[in-house]
Amino acid sequence: xxxxxxxxxxxxxxxxxxxxxxxxxxxxxxxxxxxxxxxxxxxxxxxxxxxxxxxxxxxxxxxxxxxxxxxxxxxxxxxxxxxxxxxxxxxxxxxxxxxxxxxxxxxxxxxxxxxxxxxxxxxxxxxxxxxxxxxxxxxxxxxxxxxxxxxxxxxxxxxxxxxxxxxxxxxxxxxxxxxxxxxxxxxxxxxxxxxxxxxxxxxxxxxxxxxxxxxxxx
Numbered sequence: 001x002x003x004x005x006x007x008x009x010x011x012x013x014x015x016x017x018x019x020x021x022x023x024x025x026x027x028x029x030x031x032x033x034x035x036x037x038x039x040x041x042x043x044x045x046x047x048x049x050x051x052x053x054x055x056x057x058x059x060x061x062x063x064x065x066x067x068x069x070x071x072x073x074x075x076x077x078x079x080x081x082x083x084x085x086x087x088x089x090x091x092x093x094x095x096x097x098x099x100x101x102x103x104x105x106x107x108x109x110x111x112x113x114x115x116x117x118x119x120x121x122x123x124x125x126x127x128x129x130x131x132x133x134x135x136x137x138x139x140x141x142x143x144x145x146x147x148x149x150x151x152x153x154x155x156x157x158x159x160x161x162x163x164x165x166x167x168x169x170x171x172x173x174x175x176x177x178x179x180x181x182x183x184x185x186x187x188x189x190x191x192x193x194x195x196x197x198x199x200x201x202x203x204x205x206x207x208x209x210x211x212x213x214x215x216x217x218x
Contacts, residue, residue, distance in 0.1 A: 005056065007063040009114045010034045015121035017128055020099040025128075028074065028092035028105065029121055034064045039083045046081075048073040048095065049107075053088065066114065069107040072096060101125045 011033040019025035030051075034042070037055035045052040054065045070092075078093035094102075106112060 005062050007065050008060070009066050010053070010064045011116065012066060012068065012112075012114055013116045013118035014105050015118040015123075016101055016105075017123075018094070018099055018101050018125065020097050023078070023093065023097065026094045026097055028070075028090075028094065028102070029118065030068075030090040030092055030105075031118060032064075032066065032088040032090070033086075034088055035059060035086050037064060037088075042083065042088070044081065044088070046074075046076045046079060046090075046092075048076060051090070051092075068105070071102045071104055071107055 013031045013033070015029045017025050017027055017029075032053055034053070034055055034057065036057045036059040038058075042053070042055035049070055051068045051070070052066075054063065056063050073095040074092040075095045080091045082089045105115065
């Protein structure tokens with residue numbers, strides 16, 4: 001934080017899921033838009049009933065600060081944080097298992113100008129069972145996982161390698177392409193070297209006639 005810089009309220013977006021039986025499906029997905037606020041300069045205080053965020057943006061040359069009083073309590077120890085160069089994403093674990101959604105994020109019914117619904121992740125309460133949750137699980141290291149180097153204390157994780165794609169080491173799984181047909185795979189090369197394909201290929205139309213003309217010229 002810089003004492004001489006102006007203070008801005010960051011944009012906050014949210015979505016939620018609920019469950020009366022599974023804790024992993026009973027959470028708030030919160031995103032704080034704070035570009036170029038480094039994890040070293042950011043301060044996040046997560047309490048059961050409140051979240052306080054503050055940090056200095058190098059590009060905006062401004063302080064970001066916001067305090068959010070929750071509608072109901074969350075479990076800080078089971079909540080997870082992912083801090084990127086663009087924003088801070090937080091999975092807030094709801095403390096009480098309940099199949100019903102929170103009616104709002106904030107304790108106060110008064111509308112907050114900085115708060116918006118994250119429509120990319122929001123689904124209606126009666127449709128949430130059919131909604132995919134892979135993006136949430138991968139983003140925060142899987143069910144019961146957490147970002148590397150973060151643990152359960154709400155610290156900051158490193159790079160999110162799950163965004164790089166499917167296989168080990170972030171490489172995509174190419175097995176579904178069926179042996180890379182049409183892309184010059186090993187099978188095609190072996191057949192060409194043996195010459196078997198050339199022997200079995202039928203003669204092109206007019207090829208025999210062309211050979212006869214050459215013999216006559218000789």
